[in-house]
Amino acid sequence: MLPKQEKKYIENALFISYTALKDFQRCPRAYYLKNRYRDPKSGYRLQIASEAMTLGSVVHDTIKWFLQTNRLATKEDLIKKYRNNWLKYRGKRGGFKSDEDEAVFGKKGLQILDSFFDNRANLVPNLPAYDFLKFLIDGKIVLNGKIDFLGVLPDGSLHVVDFKTGRKEEEDSLQLHIYAILAESNFQKAVSKISYWYLEREDFPKEAVLDPLEGKLEWIKNKALEINDAIKEDNWVCIEGDNQYNECRSYQAIIDGKGEFQFADDDFKKNVYFLDQTKLV
Secondary structure, eight states, rough: OOOOOOOOOOOOOOOHHHHHOOOOOOOOHHHHIIIIIIOTTTTOEEEEEEHHHHHHHHHHHEEEEEETTTOOOOOOHHHHHHHHGGGGGGGGGGGGGSHHHHHHHHHHHHHHHHHHHHTGGGGGOOOOOOEEEEEETTTTEEEEOOOOOEEEEETOOOEEEEEEEESSSOOOOOOHHHHHHHHOOOOOOOOEEEEEEEEOSSSSSSOOOOOOOHHHHHHHHHHHHHHHHHHTTOOOOOOOOOOOOOHHHHHHHHTTTOOOEEEEETTTTTTEEEOGGGOOO
């Protein structure tokens, strides 16, 4: 069992999430542009709106709301909530290039939620809602994340489930292990099961192999220290190569004024832009 940590404020903490780790592994400069760079005027990070991200966000928010009703909402209630959530990301706010593009993704979300509702009984009882969880890795380095679902199994142990709205199979279970570390430390209950639920094509969560959390935590700590060293050196080299969908290229285009500002996400301190990446030269 991982130890429970005392909650305390850490000034100038370096927050490390699954997304930040994957960004850094893929390309140090992409990590910098997406996680470290701040708009000079607002101090907010940058985000490029995308269809897939919007679909995932709206579906996740709708499922979270459903669970908060203690699963008492009807399918009609669920779909109504989804449609209302979708209104916040219409058009370019959601990264959609056309009405037809938006309709395709909107319909996919309806199909995903229809399937989820029909198979909701495949989820065990869950813990009440909670916000971001944190775990102090080293000094001022803090691991954090927001878990989609924490189920309580008959023996009292926890089942970590992450909902996926895309068709692509996850290459590894690092995200689930990070969530398991956060869950075990914060709730002081052993995590005995981790799963991805590919909502578009599966009727139930697909279990992954749960490795010892202490070993995973040591690996995460070493990667986090690499990020910390890179921040100290302030040397962010792009290794993504010269391709059309290079993330460094896309985020640099936003900095250079080639994107269309959509809205400020004050909750996550991000400025969201629309960028037609097919027109980048």
